Amino acid sequence: MKYTLYSIFVFVCLSSFFPSLLKGQDKNRHYVRTRLMTKDDGSSFRETITYYNSFGLNDEIREIGASPQGNDLQTFVGYDGAFRKVSESLPRPVGNTNFYNDSNPESYTVYEHSELNRVRESYGPGQTWRENGKSVKYTYLYNTKTGDDHCYCLSAKDVGEDIKVEVKSYDANEVSILRTTDEDGNVTDQFTDHEGKLILTRQKANGIPHDTYIVYDDHGRKRVVLPPLAADALGGHSTFMCSQVEAVQLYGYLYYYDERDRCIKKKLPGCEPIYYVYDRCNYLVLKQDGNDREAGRWQSFQYDRLGRQVIWGFMTRNKTHADWIRICKNLDLRIYFIGASYGSENYGYTSVPRISYLCTPLIINYYDDYEYTTIFNEFIGFLNRPGYYSSFSASSLTSRDKLTGQVVALLNDPFKRDYIAYYYDQRGCEVQSTMNSAFGFRNYTFTNYDFIGQPVSVRKEHTSIYRDTPPASVDDVDHILTYEYEYDHAGRLSKLYQTYDNDAKVLVAKYEYDEVGRLEKKLLHNETATSTYKYNVRGWPTEINEPRMSQKIYYNENLPQGVTPLYNGNIPCLSNTADNNLTSHFTYDGLNRLVSTKQYRPDGRFIETPEKFTYDKMGNVLTIERSYYDPYPDYLNEMTIQYHGNQIKKVTDESRGHDYYVLRYQDAANKDIEYFYDSNGNLVKNLDNKIGFIKYNIINLPEAVAFNDGNLLTYSYMADGRKVRDSYGSFPIRTSTPLDSIVNNTDPYITEHNDWSEDYYYSGRLYRIATPEGFIRFVNRVGYSIFYSMKDHVGSFRGYWEPGHANGPITFSYPSYHPSGIIYRKPYTDVPFALGGKEFMGTNNLDEYFFGARTMYAIMNRFNQMDPLCEDYYSVSPYAYCNNNPVNAIDPDGRDYRLTIDKENNRMIVTAMYYASTQDFGSAQQAVDFWNKQSGNYIYKTKEGDYTLDFSLSVIEVPTDESMNVAQRSSVVTEAFRADKSGIANIYEVVSSFKDSNKNGVTVNGNHIGVKYSRQDENTGAHEVGHTLGLTHSSFGLMTSSSTDPYRSLDLNTVGLKDMITYPIRGKSNSEGRGVAGEGHLSVFNFSYSIGSSYYSVSKWGKIRRR
Known part of the structure; x- marks a missing residue:
């Protein structure tokens, strides 16, 4: 759909032509003036002026009146005599040259002394970086026949159903090398061939190379990717078949194509192949992964004549990959909407060819109009609310090219569905959505916008399934949450108000910014509490002060004694009052992986909970050591981990002792193989944690977890990945009853469950409502309290506080973390949030985080399922969390x-x-x-x-x-x-x-x-x-x-x-x-x-x- 942007006017003016008509510009310079109108009468706008020098090069950008105090913000660009950009300043208020309190608030580029104009060094802003020579350095080299810059010459071709790889060595000077050295001396080499294709990436940790090779065929198609532990096997081969080399099967990525260069088969590390089928118009219409194959199903994708996906689901047909390729290769399988007048066999869409109606839909999308409402009675029509958009007409063109409705199935039971309708104003902004959920909840959202599309008011209505009497009509709702937003002249959010039901309006937060627009203060809950923030010259946070928590983050300035400064963005030290005022020190390897941590008490003498980690070349953790000195070491974890490929095979923990609230590895088994995975690389059994079987759904999320002690956890998801229910129960332990049959029929064993319906969380009754700065918690059916959350620099939950008390806010629930971010003490079950703000699932010692797309085992900070985006990070294990750098990164x-x-x-x-x-x-x-x-x-x-x-x-x-x-x-x-x-x-x-x-x-x-x-x-x-x-x-x-x-x-x-x-x-x-x-x-x-x-x-x- 095309997007129309209203009221942006660009005036290209030469000041020598119209000097008397223009104000605020330098009349002696060329410029382009851009105005974004913020009111429909043109009386208010945001203005930017871009100045150009005599050579037509942009040398200044001025944002007129953009600072919170109404000052202009200037950004300067510098060039050398060859017209190359050599510097660019950070924005600063006009007249305040020392705003950042730094003599070098600009980036700087150094070029080679050659005609190639190649960059030699690149400095970011900051005098500390400049005076210490901490730049990113680039060196341009060629390969050698032997030695550190050696590179294999690899080529691939099909041999039957297999891929054959030929291994040779490049002669010297055949391959270009770009060597990049970051601010802390970590080196990465990129090898490219004469066609510019990347063939090798080499990084080093402790002097050991970590090579990732990309292998192409004669058509230039990527066929094989060999991450470090697969690349290590190259030295013993001159030619090999991929199916016959174990390292390639365990770590490699393989791609197969048809005659039209479409990928029809893909194999990920340690997984069964994924098959793809296309129609003659090159649309992907069928897909089957390893679990699909075992279940006898194919995932089906259907598109309309404009190429928009309209139906995603699955079909169970006993046909092979080759069968489907033959059937679909000459068919145009796009469909189009015909409505209910011709029957609803395919939910209002055509079913020609007949392959279309074989699909059990999981998501159905409707576009352009609202005729689909005649097919399903469950959709809720447009609702009028005072003060909100009310000019809707089903026959208008405001919804043209837009998604107007969705049917989203419950994956556990595809015939239970969410029915969602979307409504738009004349500018194409979504002004209303209505949802009738699979379990009976109803949620309506109404939104008002200002002239440029910023929301100024959002009203959320909710109807519960736990009410005493059924709703009399669609307008009979249980709860109303209203948010109101105010913005400053530059569009920065300045105030956020919240109204719950008919209670008094609360100023949730007032936001104050420094002169370049960085948030420096939040005044919370009617301005009764304050949070403040500080930054370094690069905008990296250095201090976070919440009402009941203070965190300091150190990089390379004002460091505590004994801390080595870092310049590439890694954090060498931080302190947090939520950790009993402990100061944490961090050490990283050449791949920026966390290798050790230490904690010091305020007196600087007493060491607590040091951690040590070692890794293989893929980033799989080999050993984890955590101890507590009080005054002698008590090892909380002393783990050794064995792998089969990237998948855990066995874990041994030599530590002893157990405290339910202190997270320790269970180590309940002592078998040769203690971890088991399915065909898609999902963990299905963990003997150490007494997990007997895990069942996964079609999107690789755990649907049921059966423990050996008879406890059972089940999870319900919508087809778009939303978790809407979790349940707990137990089943009678009978050795003759296989656990997989229990997880396929869980209903008789469930004794209690919890529900999520958008922001609402139920545990037998309404328990909690999520809000932008925290949550509302209910103590009974009527009474409630407002709470505000505290989070650290990576979004980890550090507690919550309740305002309105005579002696100041009362603080609750301080989760405890090791320096690495791995949780030390479990959070309280009433507010189960921890690392990165993710939900902690601790029932029956499951001890996992729910990340939305995957689950992560908290004791290791390691995922239980493959990374859906693993092909963007070939050199890293698909199970690693943030490349083993949880101090600096989020997922x-x-x-x-x-x-x-x-x-x-x-x-x-x-x-x-x-x-x-x-x-x-x-x-x-x-x-x-x-x-x-x-x-x-x-x-x-x-x-x-x-x-x-x-x-x-x-x-x-x-x-x-x-x-x-x-x-x-x-x-x-x-x-x-x-x-x-x-x-x-x-x-x-x-x-x-x-x-x-x-x-x-x-x-x-x-x-x-x-x-x-x-x-x-x-x-x-x-x-x-x-x-x-x-x-x-x-x-x-x-x-x-x-x-x-x-x-x-x-x-x-x-x-x-x-x-x-x-x-x-x-x-x-x-x-x-x-x-x-x-x-x-x-x-x-x-x-x-x-x-x-x-x-x-x-x-x-x-x-x-x-x-």
Whole structure:
């Protein structure tokens, strides 16, 4: 769907032409003035002026009146004599040159003394970095025949159903090496061949190389990826078959393609293969992983004529992969909506070919209008509420191209469903949603927006299933939560109000910012309590002061005695009053993995709970040692872990003692094999923790956990991954009854359960409602209290406090953590949140976190299921948490673009939207501006005529404040992204670092961009935006894999631009960029065509030419 951005006017002015009409500009300089109107009468706007020097280079950006005090914010850009960007300052208020109290508040780039203009060093802001020479350094080398810079020459080809890899060695100087050394001396080498393909990434820890090879075939397709422990097996082979080398099967990634270069089979480490089936239009229509195969099912995907996914579900048909390929290869399986008038055999969609109606749907999507409400009586129509949008008409065009309704099945019972309707105003903003849930809860949300689309009022209504009498009508609700938002002149959230039912309005928080927009103070609960925040010159948090908690974070300044400063973003030391004023010290290896921690009491003499970790080359933890000195060491954990591939085989813990509230490893068994996994790599049995069997659903989330002692836990999820119920019970222990039969029929054993319905949590009665700054807790059916949460720098729950007491807030529930973030004492069950703010599931000593997409074993901080995004981090174990750096990183929970052809005006418009937090908005806008500036520069030439290529990309700012840690901001942005129904939405985030420290930016699933904080330059962001537009890496220009190519921001590869156009025309996704490149969808304006012929309305054989 195209997104229309209202009232943005750009005035390009030469001050020498209109000096008398312009105010606030330097009349002696060229500039571009941009105004974002914030009121419909044009009386209020946000203004930015970009100045250019005599050579047309941008040398200053001024945000007019953007600071909280109304001062202009200036950013300066410096160039050398060769017109290369060498410096860029941080924003600062006009007239305050020492705002950051630092003599070097700008980034700085040093180039080689050569004609190649290659970057030699890159400094981020900060005098401490500059005076200590702590830059990111780049060295350009070539391979050697032997020695440290040796590189194998690998090639792959098909031999029957297997892949054959030939192993040779490159001669000297055949392969280019980019050596990147970070601020703390950690080295990463990237080896690229003469075509620019990345073939090897080498990192070192303690001098030991960790190699990850990518193997291509003759067509340039990625066929095999060999992570470090698989790459170690190369030395003993000249040629090998992948199926015959155990290390490749356990650690490697294998890809198989059909004659149209579509990936039809994929094998992940330690898992059974995943099969893919496409129709003739190149849409993925069937998928089957290892667990699907055992269950005799295929996952089914159905699309409408515009390429939008309308049905996802499963079918049980006894056909092989080859059978389905043969059946589907010549079929166009797209369907279209026909409504109830022709029957509802396929839920209002056509079922031709007949393969369509064989599917049991799990998610059904409806677009454009509301005719689907005639098929299901369970949908709730538009509701009128005073003060909220009331001009809805089902026949209006406000919902065109938007998701208007969804049917989402309960995975445990697909015939129980959520029925969700979405309603929009004339600007396309979602003003209302209604949900009739599978268990009978009802939730309605009403939203008012200001002129530029920021929410100013949100009303949430809820109807419970635990009420005494059934609701008399859809308007009969039990609870109402209303939020009101106020913003300052620059769009920063300034006040948040909350009203529960008919009680008094509460000022939840008043937000105050420093002059560059960083949150420095929150006044909570009617301004009765205060939180403050401090930062260093790079914006990294250095101090967090909550009403009952204070945390100090050290990097390289003002360090306690004995702490080694770090400059690459790792935290060497922090202190927290929630940890009894203990100070924690951290040590990392060359791969930025946490290897040891220590804690000191305030007197600096007494050591508590030191930790030590060792790893294999994949980042699997080999040993964990934790002890408590009081005054002699008491080992809480002394664990040795054995693996089969990346999967745990056996754990031995030599520690002794047990306290229910202190987390210790159970170690209940002593078998050769104590951990068991299924075909998808999910943990299904843990003998040490007395878990007899775990059953998983179709999205690899645990559905039932049966313990050997007769206890049983079950979980219910909706098909979109929401957990809506957990239950507890017990079953009679009979040796003749297999546990897997019990978890397949749990109902007779359940004795109690808890329910989630959006923000509402029930435990037999309404128990808790989640709020933006904490929660509301109920002590009985009537009384309630408001609580506020305390969290540290990574979002870990540190307790909660209740306002309104004479002697100040009362604090409750201090979870205890080891320095590594691994929980020490379990949280109280009434507020079960801990690491990263995730739910801690401690019933029956399960001791796991629920992360939404996976569960994690708390004692090890290790996931029990494969990382769904493991292909973005080949060198790291799919089970590792944050690349074993939980002190500095968090684990976030992963649409594309649209090509519109305007035949009447001979234009092609590429449209996409990018959701970004307030903090990341500037970086995202800069990246998007690069592409929008390309509009009109290129032509798509065909026999029937030429088309001008235009870009219409936009950034949607999601209001966030500096009090939010990275996890909280990511959660808010992700929520806004998921709520978007346009089909062209993406996420843009700036992060401190990646698991692969050499990466400056990544794009996940074709729609989720991450850009490293230190590389927020125009070309890095624009490069990642290019991936969302369907582009893969090229050998030169913007899309080269080398972020140091000085021409990356200047050149676009016309071959890549052609792919951006022709893939949507052909209805094909870029299989080479699967998991990275976005998928385009085609829309045709001003052209009449019959259904089925739209692919060929414009030639797919055109060529791109620059004007």
